[in-house]
Amino acid sequence: MDASLLLTKLFIPSVPPNIIHRPQLIERLTAGLQAGKLLTVVSAPAGYGKSTMLAQWITAYQGQVAWLSLDDRDNHPLRFWRYFVAALQTVSPALGQTALPLLEDAQDLDVQRFLTALVNDVAVGNQALILILDDYHVISNADIHAAMKTLLEHALPALHLVIATRTDPPLPMSRLRVRGHMTEVRLADLRFSTDEATVFFNGLMNLALPAADVEALEIRTEGWIAGLQLAALSLQDRADVHTFIQAFTGSQHLVLEYLVEEVLTRQPASLQAFLLETSILQRMCAPLCNAVTAKTASEHALSDLQRRNLFLIPLDAEHYWFRYHHLFAEFLKSHLKRTQADALPALHRRAAEWFQANGYPEEALHHAFAIPDYAYVSRLVVDNWRRIYHTGRLATAVQWLESLPGDLLRQSPPLGVAYCWTLFIRGDYAQIDAYLDDITQAFERMVAAGALPVDHPEYNIILHQVMLLRAVVMRHQGEVAAAIQEIEQLLPTVAGFRHTFGPIVVAMGYTACYSQMGYNYVAANDLAQADAYLSRVSTHARACGNFFALAHATMEWAKISLAQGRIEHAEKICRYELSLAEQPAYAAYPAFCLIQLALADVLCAKGAWDEAETLLAQGLETARRNGHQYYLAQGYLIAARLHHAQGNPTLAQDAVHQAERIAVSIRNRFLDAALAETQTAVASTSLPGQPLIEPLTERELDVLRLICAGKSNQEIADELLLALNTVKRHVNNLYGKLGVSRRAQAIIEARRLALV
Structure with a gap:
């Protein structure tokens, strides 16, 4: 499964032990499923127990169920459909296998083709399953709604969609209703009756309320479950229950705000502080909460919240990670901003520091940007981008860097260098040249001002990186001899890094220099020298964990071996390096897609077409998902050659056209040359x-x-x-x-x- 997806969004919520059972609603949902209806819509405002009721239903269901908890970040077609398929694949990895590779960048996404493949995948699977889309109201993208409409029009009896939402979705509900294809559960169905409210207050919460008071609460909250729950929490240990019950009126929003205030003020001061301070977290565990609150009793606090039934939802079976009920969290954060706005930067900083120290860089950056302190954000980006870059997660690295002010990238040499290396992956060498001028000037100003003395370790690292990037630009401009000379000057300095920086930095230096020398000699058409340099990359790249450089060098080395007619040697190279991806620690690294593409090219030349097609599909899908446009284009060219060899001119030309579209946006001379070569090769078709x-x-x-x-x-x-x-x-x-x-x-x- 895609490592960039948050697995907790796919977990089925557990059913709380103390819950009001609602057999009439469960029977209605089951009847709709058994009748073969295509869709179930559970529509009601926040706090009416939609998710809990659905979790209660599927806990008793014996069949296959997938769950997707949506949030506002999913309001983009690519992300939405990737999570949609990922949810299906929690039931069976085969579901969506054909459709998933079709998810490309937004401008290239052929939704109809994707949906056709998805429907076919479900049909072939022939497995009856339920897919629940929780919080669908966060989706406002018209393209997603249109695609959902299409999916419903071509849906299969095997797939039953369930949509839980605060507002009715813009889907053809009238038509589905008239045709008897939809089950509906609405506010009037979900609201607690007086009998259910009595069981809740007196059976579960042990409040022993008289019937008149229960009825008053039920009338004032209109059976609103969240309101009743908050009221019950407020009533615990209160002397004058009747007066309290008569005291609040108004809309749900006002009642909830009032009750949250009441709940907070009636908790111990330490628990009040814990609730407010941890409300900034999208997910939490005891060690994280300790860090954010600067206290050590978070494990006890979380247990206490569970015992008090204070809207704490476990995210895993071990009950290590939790989150607050969304509605409760919203009001906690609102209260925090109103009463302790000055504390927010410190809370976010502590969260960022914990996530950073515990290996969650994405969440660390999320909180760092919320402070906001761009100096601190910049340090986090500098500390983390290389690890992300080395694994091939380009989209994440680019998102971090491009979220910073543009001037900061040009005025900070470490950030500018990081951004230039992302441009290198994207094949956008012309942009590198523009940034290097500004980076060099900023670097010289820092040195002149004494902010970066020439004997400072960072001085040598930045200087080394800038010279490497200059060589990249020179090669792209056709100045290959100058690029070789530039790196030859760097190689003797790398060994000197050992005493100053240690062996890891030395390995990083050799990895970069040997790789670039290899690419330079490829550009000079000196394949023997290119082979000699690229053959040295693997040892150093493995030592410093630069798997992207390893994969890229392997791809080029395999091309050289093919050009020399050494097909078996090329295959041996690729399989040896790709075996790393079989290790659990590395399996999710997107960088290995380059080796998959390289091996597919080798197998195409060998005539092993079935395995070549499998590797090619895997490599292309990963390259698309992670923003590797340059390598995606190279993969399309490999696909064109494969289809040409198989005698399928139409598919070959389609693949060439895909590469052409990318080449237009990148304008990379090496890609243009590869494109022209492939066009010539398939032109005889x-x-x-x-x-x-x-x-x-x-x-x-x-x-x-x-x-x-x-x-x-x-x-x-x-x-x-x-x-x-x-x-x-x-x-x-x-x-x-x-x-x-x-x-x-x-x-x-x-x-x-x-x-x-």
Whole structure:
């Protein structure tokens, strides 16, 4: 499963031991399921027990159930559907396997194709299952709603969707209702009756309230479960119960606010403080709470909250991680902001420090940004980005860096260097050049001001990184000899790092230098020297944990071996390095997708197409998910060669077109060269119905049709999402195949041959 997904969102909530059983609602839900209805909608405002009732239902259900707790971060199609599939895969890993690779970047997402694959996956699985989407009201994205509508229109009896929401979703509910395809549970069904309120107050909470007082509370709260629960908490150990019950009136919002205040004021002072201070946490455990509250009794406090039934929800079977009921947490945070706003920065800082010290960098940065203290955030980013980068989690590294003010990236050499390496992964070498000028100037100002003496360890690290990045830019600009010379100057200094920084930094230095030297010699077409340098990368990369550099070097080394005709050697290289991904500690690292793509390329050359297709699909899906656009394009080119070798010209051309779209946005000369080479390799694929000795490719036919429509080269480039130089290359190719030299001749010949 995708390591970037939060597994606690997929946990089925446990049912509290003290709960009012609601058999009539359970029977209604079960009847709808047994009748083969497609959808169940549980719609009511916050605090009416929607999630608890559903958890109670599925606890008694003997079949297969998946659960997804949505939040406002899921209001994006890619994230929503990834979690949707992940939830299904908690039932069976096979569900969604075909659909998942189709989840690409938003601009390329073909929703209809994805949904078709998803429906087919569920149909093939032929397993009756329930999928519960909790808190669906947070979804406002029209594309998600439209896709859900499509899914319902093509849904299968095997999949029963349950939507728990505070507001009715914009789905075709009237049509489903008329056709008898939907079960509904609403506020009037969920609100406690007087009898249920009596059982709750007197049976579960042991308050011994007279019937008149129970009825008064039920009327004032309108059976609102959260209100009744808070009222019960407020009534414990209160002398004048009747006066209290008569004291509050108003809307649910006001009643809840009033009752939260009452609940807080009636708790021990230490527990009040604990509730407020930990309300900033999206999830909590005792050690984390100790850090945030600066006290040591958090384990006892959490147990006390569970005993008091104070809206604490366990997130795992071990009851190590918890969260507050969302509605309760909202009001706690609101109260905290009103009464102790000055304390918020310190609380968030303590949370950030705990998450950082315990290996949760994403959550550390979440709290650091909330302080907000960009100097502190910057230090956390500098401390964490390399670990994220080395594992290949580019999307996370980019999110951190691009959340900082742009000027800060240019004025802070460590941050600027980090950002430039993310640009390197993205293949956007031109942007690196622009940033390096500002980074160098900032670096020189720091040195001149004495803020970074030349004998300071950080001085040498930044200088080393800037020189490496300069070499990357030089190589991209065609100055390969200068790039080689730049790194040759660095290599002798790396060994000197051992006494100052230790062996890990030495390994990092050699990993970077040997990798870049290898790439430089590939660009110089000196494959023997490239092979010599890239063969040294693995030992150092493993020593410092730079798995991305390891994977990238393996990919290039395998290409060299293929070019030299050493297919078995290339396969041996890839399989040896990919075996790391079999170790649990490394299995989730996205960096290994590059080796999967490299091995797929090798197996394609070997003719082992089945395994090549499997590895290619895995590598492409991981590259998409983690923002590796440059390597995604390389993967599409491998796919094009594989489909070409299998005699499938249409799929080969589709893959080339995918790579072309990425090449337009990146404008990387090495990608352009690989694209041109692959285009030439698959251009010999014959398309049916062409009376030419050398038929036009599908893309050349697209260009020819637009030429005949009177489009200029630039207009063709805009319409087909191609670079202008790529269009010109296609035009020259089709001129040669048609035996013409001008547009007018091409149009005449195309019409004569009935090509358009």
